[in-house]
Amino acid sequence: xxxxxKGCHLHLIDGSAFIFRAYHALPxxxxxxxxxxxxxVSGFVNMLQRYVEGNTGPDAATHVxxxxxxxxASFRNAIYDQYKAHRPPAPEDLKPQFPLTREATRAFNIAxxxxxxxxxxxxxxxxxxxxxxxxGRVTIVSSDKDLMQLVGDGVEMLDPMxxxxxxxxxxxxxxxxGPERVVxxxxxxxxxxxxxPGAPGIGIKTAALLINExxxxxxxxxxxEEIKQPKRRQTLIEFREQIEISKKLVQLDCEMELDxxxxxxxxxxxxxxxxxxxxxxxxxxxxxxxxxxxxxxxAPTVADVIPDGPDAAPADAPETLPFNPDDYECxxxxxxxxxxxxxxxxxxxxxxxxxxxxxxxxxxxxVGVSLCIEAGKACYVPIGHRASATDxxxxxxxxxxxxxxxxxxxxxxxxxxxxxxxLKIGQNMxxxxxxxxxxxxxxxxxxxxxLMSYALFAGIHNHGMDTLAERxxxxxxxxxxxxxxxxxxxxxxxxxxVADAVKYAAEDADITLRLxxxxxxxxxxxxxxxxxETLERPLVPVLERMEMRGVKVDRDTLSRMSNAFAQKMAQLxxxxxxxxxxxxxxxxxxxxxxxxxxxxxxxxxxKGKNGAYSTGADILEDLATEHELPRLVLDWRQLSKLKSxxxxxxxxxxxxxxxxxxxxxxxxxxxxxxxxxxxxxxQNIPVRSEEGRRIxxxxxxxxxxxxxxxDYSQIELRILAHVAGIDTLKQAFRDGQDIHAxxxxxMFDVPLEEMTSDIRRQAKAINFGVxxxxxxxxxxxxxxxxxxxxxxxxxxxxxxxxxIRAYMDETVKFAKDNGYVQTxxxxxxxxxxxxxxxxTAGFAKRAAINAPIQGTAADIIRRAMVRMEDAIKGxxxxxxxxxxxELIFEVEEGAEDKLIEKARAAMEGAADPAVKLDVKLSVDxxxxxxxxxxx
DNA sequence: CTAATCACG
DNA sequence: GACGTACGTGATTAGC
Numbered sequence: 001x002x003x004x005x006k007g008c009h010l011h012l013i014d015g016s017a018f019i020f021r022a023y024h025a026l027p028x029x030x031x032x033x034x035x036x037x038x039x040x041v042s043g044f045v046n047m048l049q050r051y052v053e054g055n056t057g058p059d060a061a062t063h064v065x066x067x068x069x070x071x072x073a074s075f076r077n078a079i080y081d082q083y084k085a086h087r088p089p090a091p092e093d094l095k096p097q098f099p100l101t102r103e104a105t106r107a108f109n110i111a112x113x114x115x116x117x118x119x120x121x122x123x124x125x126x127x128x129x130x131x132x133x134x135x136g137r138v139t140i141v142s143s144d145k146d147l148m149q150l151v152g153d154g155v156e157m158l159d160p161m162x163x164x165x166x167x168x169x170x171x172x173x174x175x176x177x178g179p180e181r182v183v184x185x186x187x188x189x190x191x192x193x194x195x196x197p198g199a200p201g202i203g204i205k206t207a208a209l210l211i212n213e214x215x216x217x218x219x220x221x222x223x224x225e226e227i228k229q230p231k232r233r234q235t236l237i238e239f240r241e242q243i244e245i246s247k248k249l250v251q252l253d254c255e256m257e258l259d260x261x262x263x264x265x266x267x268x269x270x271x272x273x274x275x276x277x278x279x280x281x282x283x284x285x286x287x288x289x290x291x292x293x294x295x296x297x298x299a300p301t302v303a304d305v306i307p308d309g310p311d312a313a314p315a316d317a318p319e320t321l322p323f324n325p326d327d328y329e330c331x332x333x334x335x336x337x338x339x340x341x342x343x344x345x346x347x348x349x350x351x352x353x354x355x356x357x358x359x360x361x362x363x364x365x366x367v368g369v370s371l372c373i374e375a376g377k378a379c380y381v382p383i384g385h386r387a388s389a390t391d392x393x394x395x396x397x398x399x400x401x402x403x404x405x406x407x408x409x410x411x412x413x414x415x416x417x418x419x420x421x422x423l424k425i426g427q428n429m430x431x432x433x434x435x436x437x438x439x440x441x442x443x444x445x446x447x448x449x450x451l452m453s454y455a456l457f458a459g460i461h462n463h464g465m466d467t468l469a470e471r472x473x474x475x476x477x478x479x480x481x482x483x484x485x486x487x488x489x490x491x492x493x494x495x496x497x498v499a500d501a502v503k504y505a506a507e508d509a510d511i512t513l514r515l516x517x518x519x520x521x522x523x524x525x526x527x528x529x530x531x532x533e534t535l536e537r538p539l540v541p542v543l544e545r546m547e548m549r550g551v552k553v554d555r556d557t558l559s560r561m562s563n564a565f566a567q568k569m570a571q572l573x574x575x576x577x578x579x580x581x582x583x584x585x586x587x588x589x590x591x592x593x594x595x596x597x598x599x600x601x602x603x604x605x606x607k608g609k610n611g612a613y614s615t616g617a618d619i620l621e622d623l624a625t626e627h628e629l630p631r632l633v634l635d636w637r638q639l640s641k642l643k644s645x646x647x648x649x650x651x652x653x654x655x656x657x658x659x660x661x662x663x664x665x666x667x668x669x670x671x672x673x674x675x676x677x678x679x680x681x682x683q684n685i686p687v688r689s690e691e692g693r694r695i696x697x698x699x700x701x702x703x704x705x706x707x708x709x710x711d712y713s714q715i716e717l718r719i720l721a722h723v724a725g726i727d728t729l730k731q732a733f734r735d736g737q738d739i740h741a742x743x744x745x746x747m748f749d750v751p752l753e754e755m756t757s758d759i760r761r762q763a764k765a766i767n768f769g770v771x772x773x774x775x776x777x778x779x780x781x782x783x784x785x786x787x788x789x790x791x792x793x794x795x796x797x798x799x800x801x802x803x804i805r806a807y808m809d810e811t812v813k814f815a816k817d818n819g820y821v822q823t824x825x826x827x828x829x830x831x832x833x834x835x836x837x838x839x840t841a842g843f844a845k846r847a848a849i850n851a852p853i854q855g856t857a858a859d860i861i862r863r864a865m866v867r868m869e870d871a872i873k874g875x876x877x878x879x880x881x882x883x884x885x886e887l888i889f890e891v892e893e894g895a896e897d898k899l900i901e902k903a904r905a906a907m908e909g910a911a912d913p914a915v916k917l918d919v920k921l922s923v924d925x926x927x928x929x930x931x932x933x934x935x
Numbered sequence: 936c937t938a939a940t941c942a943c944g
Numbered sequence: 945g946a947c948g949t950a951c952g953t954g955a956t957t958a959g960c
Contacts, residue, residue, distance in 0.1 A: 641955095777949050
């Protein structure tokens with residue numbers, strides 16, 4: 001059957017209502033294997049199943065869809081900003097369940113739709129009107145009274161709870177007027193739940209009375225003077241505008257533009273494998289069994305879908321389809337592009353990739369995009385290729401033939417790329433998203449295979465496309481070098497011949513889609529869905545905005561410093577040459593070693609396999625007592641570092657367009673969950689030395705703004721106190737004590753009031769050492785004390801805090817047993833070398849001890865960042881930078897106190913409600929016109 | 936392209 | 945008993 005018309009019956013299910021009802025009706029169930037909250041999903045599935053079972057007889061549907069509210073504001077908020085303003089935000093344990101309910105709907109093979117800027121009710125209204133015009137019947141499965149305005153002429157409602165059909169009479173019973181006047185009554189009566197104001201003092205009863213008397217709302221308002229009751233008359237006149245706004249709020253939009261047709265909603269039988277696979281993954285044993293019985297197949301057990309290790313093949317491993325670059329299509333006309341976009345709509349998802357002229361997203365120009373619908377079925381859309389490999393005198397800079405116009409292609413792609421119901425799948429989507437945003441396209445929603453790999457395999461391998469393709473698809477992608485070359489003669493992608501670009505670019509999208517198919521089910525199987533959904537995916541847009549904002553860096557300040565450093569260095573170089581007795585390159589460790597140990601024969605030997613002398617800072621520091629030269633070299637090196645890495649290099653990173661420095665955060669750079677920062681690295685701007693710290697003076701606020709820095713105080717030690725359960729430490733943090741002094745006092749039996757800075761310094765080193773997986777050797781070197789003495793400190797520390805040793809032993813044992821360790825939020829860090837022999841074992845052990853602590857801290861600040869934009873909404877603030885335990889903001893002068901209050905609350909409460917810490921988190925704040933002052 | 940060095944949390 | 949050791953990053957430079 002195709003088409004929709006007479007004899008057809010469309011059922012529209014209010015999905016969001018289902019979710020909330022399920023959530024509130026059921027206890028907070030969690031998935032047994034990983035604690036993912038699934039209560040609402042389970043209730044939702046039950047309701048869907050009951051619906052499907054009941055869908056027989058004369059009222060059975062021929063077409064069906066589940067409609068969801070889209071997250072975020074609707075067009076009604078533009079009309080009235082207080083609309084639904086009193087609604088509390090969705091509970092934390094419900095949020096991760098929203099996407100799962102969409103998945104559940106698809107698992108039932110039922111269409112599901114939502115559209116940004118609209119509420120489910122509007123979509124339902126539009127569909128109802130269209131179905132009615134086509135001569136079909138409609139049943140709206142919902143008990144929401146707002147939908148009653150749609151009833152009549154073949155449209156009915158079905159209250160799923162009471163299993164009661166509501167027709168025209170039902171509506172009159174409820175509102176006292178017919179469906180066509182329901183909005184008028186609602187406009188007058190208002191709605192406290194949705195915060196629709198209405199007319200004060202008028203309820204449904206009075207409203208219906210008035211409407212029935214005057215016919216409709218407009219007439220009533222026009223003739224309000226005639227109303228006999230003085231109070232009512234005055235209210236209607238006084239609140240006329242508010243009533244009219246209310247009507248706009250309750251009036252559903254019947255003429256929305258939809259990105260799908262009614263025909264597409266035709267009912268389909270569930271595919272048992274898909275449905276049961278989903279249910280088993282959710283670990284709904286009873287429902288799985290019941291539905292399997294109904295479908296007449298064997299129920300898969302949880303074990304079927306959850307294999308043992310990350311490398312175990314998924315139960316439904318896609319057959320390996322070979323990669324054939326000749327199958328990829330080059331899209332060069334509008335019809336063809338429309339065809340691919342239509343296919344994306346049909347699927348609900350599409351793998352997507354962009355090709356550009358630069359790795360710098362702030363400057364990259366779009367050259368083409370590729371799409372992949374299913375494994376092996378991909379295309380490339382060239383839009384910015386040039387005619388020749390070089391810019392010659394014969395028009396080589398001209399556009400290549402056979403390409404769509406950039407604006408035309410983007411115009412066609414934009415609605416799909418921004419459509420909330422179409423999932424865009426990519427590898428490192430932050431890059432593509434940033435590039436597209438400069439073309440006015442706000443990409444979303446997205447899935448990212450790189451982030452999935454990170455959630456699944458951190459510690460096992462890196463997460464680049466080449467690694468993933470080779471490891472999971474047994475395929476080596478076309479190297480980009482083969483197209484662009486390397487070194488000096490490297491070309492940009494716009495100069496790659498289109499035919500070559502098609503093979504390369506479409507393959508990337510193809511690989512991405514295949515990786516996604518493989519990784520998506522594994523997230524559940526490996527119990528990292530929550531990590532991916534709460535710590536990875538939502539961070540992408542946050543980082544994207546921080547990167548695009550950049551931070552203002554004052555070139556003159558840096559330039560002046562560079563000059564000063566250069567002068568001082570030249571001076572030092574002279575002194576160094578004099579002290580050495582000959583000319584040599586101070587920057588060469590090799591030459592320096594020869595001068596120190598051969599020419600001057602200072603003590604200190606060769607090291608390493610290459611036979612070179614070691615001339616690290618610690619060695620020079622020791623040598624400084626013997627000779628003046630090492631000290632001079634140390635000073636020179638400090639200046640050299642500051643100049644080359646900071647005052648010089650940073651200037652080159654100032655974007656000519658924005659005058660700001662735009663770093664790039666890598667979400668998958670550090671195994672522990674930390675971010676890393678590149679191009680430039682803004683997470684290692686000097687602070688420890690006085691000279692270095694002055695570089696931060698160049699990081700400034702715009703005129704009328706200030707820089708605010710908020711940093712977690714001792715977050716890793718607090719986490720250690722929590723995970724190891726050390727009461728003394730917990731108490732000390734509760735009392736706001738100096739934690740290093742307390743450690744010193746405990747260890748060396750020195751009362752706090754007699755504490756010396758030296759004893760405290762040693763204790764501080766021990767505290768840090770503990771976090772790093774302390775060893776006698778390491779502590780000895782750090783404190784420059786004999787190894788035996790350092791070992792004595794450590795022994796004493798463990799004696800005093802036995803819980804810490806127990807925690808360390810348990811962590812190492814867990815790693816040995818499982819091959820990974822975990823943060824408090826469920827992030828897994830794999831430790832493949834933990835069972836190695838030899839020195840490697842020591843490394844792996846210490847890394848395993850450190851990872852849960854460092855990783856939990858990283859998770860906490862990630863949570864804070866994800867929530868931050870909401871927490872500081874309405875304030876004239878920009879979040880600019882993250883430095884592991886610190887967030888940097890630029891804020892309009894005067895708003896800094898409010899910002900500190902809001903941001904601090906978000907940071908200190910970032911672990912809630914997922915994890916209840918025994919130790920409270922504490923955040924220090926600083927304000928200034930530059931970063932040096934704010935820190 | 937790698938090792939050494941040093942900047943940060 | 946000896947291994948040789950603090951945890952996690954990125955940028956720059958020298959020198960093959």
